[in-house]
Structure formats: structure tokens, C-alpha cells
Amino acid sequence: MPNGKPPLFVVVSFDGAGDLALWARWRAVAKQVNARMTFFLSGPYLYPEDHRTDYKPPFHKPGASEIGWGDTANVLARTTVLREAIAEGQEIGTHANGHFCGASGIGKWTTAQWTAELNAFDHMVRTGPTLAAGKTVAPPFDPSTVKGMRTPCLEGNRAAYRLAMAKRGMLYDASAPGYIAWPKKVNGLWNFPLESVTLAGTSKKTLTMDYNLWYAQTQARKAPIAQAPALRAQVLATYRAALAQSRAGGNPPLFLGNHFNRWNNSVYSDALTDFVKQTCTQPDVRCVSNMELASWLAKNGVPSGHNRPS
Template structure:
């Protein structure tokens, strides 16, 4: 088991019953427009030759990749010890995953706020980067979204200043132990979004997201910026689809693209299972205080249940903030005292209703992550732990219902 006392020192359902899968984008910048463009493969420039990593010399320069936008700098720092199988009769940790859709740094500086908070409270997180957040709008025609005109996007492109700020946060986040996943690119939802995409469409969208991260130095012209300190071919092992749409075709595409997990569906608070060889670790139905239904474990869904898609009465903001906090805390208690299923929480870098959802998440991080037996981890760290477990033990864990404590206690339930 990973514990908070050893991690750093070792260094290193939804909107009522009607719209469980509804989620939002991270609204940064202005919406881009469509148009024709030259072929992306032909326009990709040749990068510099890879530098010699320096053999066994620990102080060697990083190995630049492609055009120098990314670099192989060795194993990721600030990681917990390698996970081990649960011992017979050992209770599992209570995992909590805080994840962020979009992951761009704008003038609200929410990426930096929560990255710093995670570092302070030993909480590793997953930041799902939208690929176009590293693509200037002037270069938007390089993006060819499935079923749309080149350059089209339902979220905005970032300014050069915000691209540089996002790059800085990505570097720091990775070096501090967090994961950089993908929120794909243009955030299309509805009839022309992910729900209508084929497996081949999803593979193409993944490849374009990867290309944008690996070639920002060429597309932005920010040649004085440091490379991202990871090989994105190795770092990118999972994502979350916009609006949680299209998972049935996304899962086989994710497997083909080398993903280890996907968080694009909706589920109950149960232990995850694999589909198409990919861990399905979806958002979950959690209590909605004062209501007769549960909602999805995401800030946007709490908001829509409270004020719709627009900001509501500021006099209600304290009440609504408490509702999200208390609902997610009830979900935590239900798991912690019951089946110990990982609690999956999704968020956006957005100031909806005066930023109350950001404040509620901050309170949860400060309250939950220091607790004994609680591990605030990234999705990648969670699947590392799952992969290390005996499959029969995981089957036993999946046999427990929502909030169901093991009959006879953990020692008896997992004794064999």
C-alpha cells in the first residue's frame, strides 16, 4: 500500500435521471472558425536530430524529440513506490482521483492554483489537455476534426501568451508527479460529436492530439520555450471524451492507440473493470444533497442541477457550494466505509457561479488527501495499482455493491 508518509520521501443519475453523461468544456478563449487547409502530414516540419542522452550520466542533457517540443528526461519524478499486491486480508486504500478537463492556463490561473494545491497536500492529479490549447488560432487549419471543416472547434484557441503559460504549467505539473492525459481537441458534442464518430475517427483524433503536443514549437514559433519534459508517446495513456460521448467506439480506438484507461463514461461507485483491454474508470453517480436523485461526480453537473447552464442568484452560491462539497463528501464516506471503490471526480477550470465549484474542490482536497488510508492519485497511478493486483482479488472487490462493506470485514473477505 502507498501511504502519505512514504510517497514523497520514497520519491520518489447526473442531471436527475435524464442526462447522466452531460458534461461541459473548459471555456478558455474564443471559438475558432472553420476553413480549408493544406495537408497536415505534408505541413509537419522536420525536427532536429535527437541529441545524445549521455549514456549513464545522470547529469546528461535531455534527449530532444521531434522538433524539440518534447524531450525524454528519464523517469517521472515524485512518484509513489511501485505498487504491490494486497496481502491476504489487507483492506484496499481509498483512492481519490481529481481530474481536470481542458487543462489550459488563462487569466484565471486555475491550472496553477490547483497544481500548487496538489503539491501542498500530496495530491497527484490528472490534467486532461485539449490538444488545440497548444495550437495557435493562426495555425488552426492544421486541425482536421472528424466530420467538421478544418480548423473548426467548439472551444476557443488560446492566445500565444496563454499557450506559453499552459506550457509552463504542464512542465511543472509533470515534474511534480501529475499525469498529462488528453481531452482530445475540438470538444464536439451532440449529433456531429464523438457519439457519431467511428473507431477510425477516434484514432485520428487521438493522433492529432498527440501531434499538437509534439509539435507546438513549430506551430507557435515559441522557440525560446523549454521542451515539455516527457515523451508524449509514453506519457499519453488515457483521456476523457468531451460530453462523455462516444465511448463505445472510443474504447477500441483507445486500445489501438496504446491507452491503458478511459474516463469517458458514467458508472456507479464500483471497482472498475477492463473493456477492450482498457480500464474503464468513468465518472460516477454521487448523492445530490436535498434531492431524490444522484448526479454525476463533476462540477458542471452540479451546476446544471442548481442553476441550469447559466449563472444563478449569487445569494444561492454558498448553498450550492455546500451542496457540491457535501455530495462528494457523502460519496467519499459511502466508499470509505463500504466497498472502498475509487472515487472519481471531474472538474473544469472555470468560474461558474462565482467560482464556488473550484472552492468546493479545494476544500475536498485539503480535507481528504491528508487522511490516513486515503490516496489522492492520478489515473495512471491508479491503473498501475490495479495492474499489480491479483485478478481474483479484483473480482472479489467488484463483487461489493455501492457502499457495501465486505461481509465479515476485510480480513475475512480478502483472506484467501
């Protein structure tokens, strides 16, 4: 470890991973700065709507989904994009399927129900492109290579779903809130949290997730476009302060979560783009996927003396 410090890992990840234009955008950004990122894919984005009742989620009708389903054109286009992104070194994780949040959502699911949900994800990946095309199409990836999950809305009984993940051979959970600190294993998995930070120029605490930043800024309401430059600058300043906090505390990883979205006049996608371009080329920084970080930790362990929140 140069200068006695581990690398400063910046881990950028996305939920949903369906929008084709945003796939093009983030692949281009990653190539520009030699970054690898993690894309948490929602199963229905690879599964055609006319076969939706194959999916039987707990406590919901067959075919229920809060995020819709695919059609022939976008399922096949996503299949191609996923293959290309994986070839470029990007990681695919799972964001589960129906995106059920709140009182009737995933919070009450058992380990057995989570196992069924993960199996349904595998089935959508393996068979969705063929069903959409009406002829045999190879799946975009082998679902057994998926080693991490971010749960919808960051919800769910963690012990229950992590047991299902561990039994499946998965390695990390990216769902829980946490702090800027070296990760630990919890329930047999690496816990890669969305970290608590202070919104720049305020005393507000928020998480390093675009929706949470949006809520902290404008209560998740769209602001007038004239405010977009200032809001974007505030998010960028928040990321920079978090990076400085990591450097001051022994270089624990910085986890940044986004959605494939254009929320609030694209403030959060634009601020993250700026940060990635400015940061990932810095000599002590490595912009990596969650799995690259997990592999580094498996090889090197958690650096001693640097495992407390900073």
C-alpha cells in the first residue's frame, strides 16, 4: 500500500439499469476515466409484458410490478447493451423484480420468499430475451455471476434476505445505510452501505444516493430549472467533502448510488458525471465496481486501524 494507505476506492452504482440512453451515457463516462461501475438490474426490464403472469410475487397478484415490463424492442436492445457493458468490465447486480416498497412491500418477506424472488430474477434473465424475440436468444449473462443486490427502496428484513443471498453464493449487500468507514461482513455478506454525509452548506444529514439528496434539497419536488446550476454545485460539493472525509480517515471506500433518472432537471446525474470525471483520474483513487472492491478485500482484508466510522 503506497504511503501506508490503501487505495481510495470510489464505487458508483445505479438502480434499475433500464433506460437505454442512460446506459450509453454512463458507459461513455466510464470509458473516459477508465472506471468500472455496478448496475443493479431489475428483472422485468428483460421480460416481456405478455408473459408477466409468470412472475408471482409475495402478497401481490401474478404479474404485478411497480416498474412495468419490457417489450420486444427494448428487451433485445438491453440484452445487447448488457453484453457490451460486461465486456467493458462493468458489473451487473440485481435490484430484484417488482420494486414493491412501503407497507405492502418487501419489508415482510421471508427468506423463502426472497429465495423465490432471486430465482424469478434468474428466470427472467435466462428466458426473457427468447420470449421477447419469439426465437432462441442467448441470455445477456449467466445469472450465477450476480454476486450482489440492492433492495428496492433500500428496504427488507436484512437478516432474511441476506440468508437467501448467502445460500445462493452471493457476496455483498448494497442496501443498508451506514457511514464512511471500511466495510464489515454482516450475516455472512460484505455490507457495502450508502453512506451518511452532510449536504454541503447545511447541517442536513443525507445518504449518498440521488433520491436522498433530492429529498434533502427540495423534498423530492422538481425545482425551477433556473435553480439547477446551484443544486448541481451543492451535490458536487457534497461529494467532494465526502471524498475529503475519506482521505482524512484512512481512505475507506466512498459508495455513491444513483438511479437511471433525470430527476430535478438531471441535477444528480450531472453532478455525479462531474464528480466521476474530476475524481477517477486522481492518482490515489480507484473507481471500481462493488465486486472489484469485494475481491480486493478478500485478498487484502480490512486495513487495520481504519475500521471505525470517520
